[in-house]
Amino acid sequence: MDASGQLLAALGIIMLMLVAVSLSELQSQLRQLFRVLVLVMGIALTLRYIFWRGLYTLTADDYLSLLCVWLLFAAELYAAFTHIIGCIVNASPLTRPLLDIEETDPSKLPTVDVLVPSYNEDEEILETTLRAALNLQYPSERFTVHLLDDGGTDAKVNQTNQKAAAAALSRRQSLQALCARLGVTYRTRPKNEFAKAGNVNYALGHTHGDLVVILDADHVPTADFLRRTVPWMIKDEKVFLVQTPHFMANPDPIERNYFSAFERMPSENDMFYGTIQKGLDYWSSSFFCGSAAVIRRKHLDEVDGLSGQSITEDAETALDLHALGYRSVYVDRPMVSGLAPETFDGFIVQRMRWAQGMTQILLLKKPYANKGLHWYQRLGYMSSILFWLFPFARIVFLLMPLAYLVFGLQVYHASLLEIVAFTLPHLIGTYMVSTMLFGRTRWPLVSELYELLQCVFTFRALVKVFRNPHKPSFVVTPKGDTLEKDFISPLSGPFYILFVVLMLGMVVGGVRWWTDPLTRDLTSVVMLWNLFNLVLMLGIFSVLIERKQVRSQPRLPAQDNVTMLDKTRRLFQAKLRDISANGARIIVAEPIEWQVGDQVTLQGWSEATQRLVLLPARVTAAQSGPKDAIVRLKFNPQTEQQHREVVGFTLGDSRRWVSFQRRRTRPMPFWQGMSHILKVSVVPPLTHALNFLILLTKKFNKEKTNV
């Protein structure tokens, strides 16, 4: 069929998709059928596009153009392949019922070892995590909390560097005291081998619980964590893993610096845990994410604990156990809150580790050829792994317009009609499918922004892995950093270069458009593509401005009704507005005369302890009006019991996280997302330019002074 016929056919399919998408959102028995219909039609458009590209457009006049043609096609193949297997994986997300252990005889409940591996994290963070672990609603005689200290190993304490050895010893002693105070088992090991995996494996050798819970140092469990997860272990002996979502209590650098929409916009985790893991769960492929999970020791022992070949030992272990025929379960309820990296370079370190680790699994474990996995499990793992190869494709998509605009290389051999008939329907179809699958958990263009931010650094990291899959080493993600002032991220350099290059592309493209009317159609299309990249690049500048972080603990919205008792023993009705691990903001229902520094007591229902708790606090700010008052409190626990109650009240209720997630999980139309990005992209480049000028001026003045 010629291009005009193809265009007609594609339009027909898109119209059908529009109708099917609308019908898939209705609550009806056929909604799943319409969902599948949308997926099949979207995949058909993509396959049609790829076939057309491969059969009719891969020609070039010279070798350089041929290279670019093939690179671009390879990137598109990658994108199409990951999109298609993503469609298959997410075709039918599984929603499991919420179970509870209350129907089980407590004496028959399995024993649990809660392991908290640590490597030099802030003690305050550890303390919160350990206290929350102790608050778990599980028979106390049937679970033990262990702190696994890798910062105070024998090797660390006895190292030749005296200063470092002393610091290690001091840390060990401090943590031992903490554990003693809290009633937690302190563990360490002789050597720091195989990073976190080695730490956990060593502890596994010295513990005996039926089940193992692994919590990162900053991962605070809610009280119902074991209540909701252990029943799945009891139900099926072949289950080796019950994974739950990682809920981030603070925005990542992008959410904070760019969108400032942490409370309004679904985060990256929401997409993975809220949609993709559920899809993987349907295909029995949901994998271990390193924390917030319960693992059956018996099965873990069969693979000698956490695998250590890659630096993402969690996913690797899950793959090994899936290959042995064991099953995993995913419970979609946020019951562990953690901290996202505070700075952009911390974010990049984390992402590089994930990318390298997953690529190591691809190269070393070859899940696509693993005979122990079912075909759908192979697809599931490949979907999760191949995603991390996005830097290759993203860089190609970024630079290819420039190959044509600046160098005149013919990277895409097609007429305008053919582009409209084949490429555009594929893009529209892909977007419609992505919106249907992830629209509630991912706003438009946010994924592109994340990829753009990571691609430069992750690309280099991936190249190293491909060169030597055994080489990458585990790097702990820095968490809990505080930023005392605004500054431009030291990682901005590559983005300045990219920005200049993209701008050059626009200028040269404009000249080409003007001077070469015969190719105006193609130039216009490519310039639009480059403009899209440029708009995203403008947005990146906002991310690269690290904003001051005044709070030591992240604050999340809350809606609880509480009662306040002031120093005069008078009771006031109040409502929580937000809460953090060490404070809260309340609205008191009547005018007050409290001063900063006044001691008050907050009385509220604690879901963690299942009773009313009295939490001492100090007023840090008070603003009273004619009808009500806004007050900032800092909790001021005096006893160990009060400490635990504060942790339980603030961080132990999973309903808070569920409510918070639901608030921000909503779809956004494409054009609204685009206009949002444009709005927040205007000022930051000017800030960068101003900063650059200031630096230049300072340098110039310094040189002048020296002269």
Next chain:
Amino acid sequence: MCRFWLILLTALFSISAVAAKQSSYRLTDFYPGTNPARLQGKSDSVELSIPLAHASKVDEAILHLRLVASMALIKERSIVTVRFNQAAIGQIALDGSQPEVFASVRIPNSLWRGGFNSLSFSASQHYDRQCTDGTAPELWSELDLYSSRLEVSHQTSVNNPVLADLSGFLAPGIGGVDAITLFSHSSALNDNINRQVLPVVSQALALRRQYAPLQVRHSQWQLPQAEQWNESWDEAQKEQYQHSAFYVGKDARQAPLHVVVGTKAQLSDILTAAESDAIDTAYLSLKAVPAFMVEEEVIVPAHLRLVVSGNDEQQVMAAAKTLLAMDDALNQDDAVKALEEGAHPQQNEVLAAQYLLADNTYSFADIGSSDIVFYSADDHRYDLNFRLPADFYVPESARAELSLDFGYGAGMGLGSVMNVMVNGKLIHGLTFDNAQGQSYRSYRLDIPARLLKGGSNSITFAVTIRSPLPGLQCGEVPSSHLLFQLANRSTLTLPEAGQVSLLPDLQLLAKTGHPYTAQGNTELNVYLTDSDMLDGALTFVGKLAQAAHVPLANVTVHQGLADYQAEAKNLVFGTPDSLPQDLFAQWNLSISKTQRWPYRLINDLRIKADVVRDEYQVIEIENQPSLKLGGYLEQVSSLGNMAVMTAMATEKGQSAIIAAQNAKILNARIDDITSLTLWGQLNGDFFAWEDSKAPLIAMQVAERKTLGNAEDLWLEIRLWLSSHPWAWLAALVAVILLLSLLLHLMLKRRNAKLEDEWKQ
């Protein structure tokens, strides 16, 4: 005795000087542009090409010109110079006070040459004695090409003609033979000579005419009857008479030669013994037939005779095919014997020589182009003409590629450009903006292959060379140094293509002769319901060969429709009374006794396909919207003076039917339709005409079908889908729905299984 030889010599040599002929032509006959030809600016020119047949000699040629000049021109400085083959033959002063100018210019005989002669009019125009602004709009004159005439007195002049002169006789142009008579020993259509050999001869002669029409007539020689003998003639004289061109009638004598076709035995009636003895195999000869004179009176004038003969019908056919294939210039004798028949001429080889084939690279030299060089400031143009097979089919994304080696010299002024067009569509432009000149090697241009079509194609290089601006008032920079060159080592690369065409299509037929020229051994059957229609059939077959530039498939003429094969490639000539109704069973129209006319007013005439009904849809043919019609009216009436041609696709090609009220009208209409003006207007699949100027009606009546071999299954599938887009979409949607339902059920089943597991 001397007198006898004197008379004989006179009779023989008289063949070399056939009576002079007077012809008058309007200059519009030689000019492809619009009339009048405008000469604008300080200096401008227009050029016409006047073809002269090689065998013709011009005795006298006079140009009668009418010009209209602008009133602003001054006589002393405004002149039109007339040049013939670059020689100035006249100058005409343009006087603003007398705008209309009539002038007669004699063209010296010595300047004429065989082939194309250049007649140019160069104007130099001024409105002032001082310097003139060359762009002033009042500097113009117009040459009225319609009113201007060329009066030529010419005659055929070939001394001792040989076969090499045959092309000269038949060449297009002034003096060329435009009507010729073929003689055979009978007029019966069951005679193999008439059925199969005459169409070959007709094509052979028409191809020598290149593009100019050739009217072919057929007649038979009959031995003189008793009453034709003069009693005073002795036996020798009677024998002389019988060996003269007695059978050539007055009409046939208008041409300087005639053709006789037959076996040796058949021709023995009219050939001398010596001539007859010379025929011992496939035989061709071009000889003068001496006049028959009695006592200085010419009873039968001399005439030139082309003999196509052999010992038997197979050898006559071999001789005819030799005539078809041979290059005349290589045959310097008056007779040729074709000794070996062989596989001749295979259409594949002939086609390959005439057409560019897909998936090949041709240099411009291969296509017949020499190096192209343009000098001086002017608007230059070069057309690279080539032919593609009529059923050339490529996917829309296919690309042809030009790789050009060219350059331009130093000193080009502002506005010097090269534009490249393919079949009139601009594909590339380049400014000559390097003052030092520039040279390009392997300059690549992509041509969307959809711009190429079956038949004639043209890649035009329109090069405008301008002198630099002088910078001074009245200053002028000479431009003779300005140069552009395009090397003939430049190449054209064609993509892969299938052999597919949409039929019926009379326009494609007119441009390429398709589908009657398809490769392979397919036959073309020509059916005549009246043997008198043989003239028209031979003329038409010759014209088709001209359109294709190659001979047609094996042509066989049939008397009547008893052997009619509906699925083959057919040409049917008939009258309404003789055409059976069931011949038109599959058509919306009928030209038999009861006619079925698809009147336009019965059917919706809307051009835009806003609504598609079952009975009609709009089909566009090269920007000429025409209608596929479903309604018709049956009636009984005569065709009058008009002829009707209609075509229908068959399994193997196309059946075309040409009908007129009687054989005489049909032959006359065939002469009209094979003329240059009307042939190019063939369109649609239903064509009616009654003169050579314009058709009465041209319509698309039947739905077109694809015919051919797509070369591979994939291309064939694409072609089918292209013709049935809605079917494709419907099938795709059905497959998607089915697949979705299946997947949904599978997913649902797995979901249920998972739920059962956790309920346990």
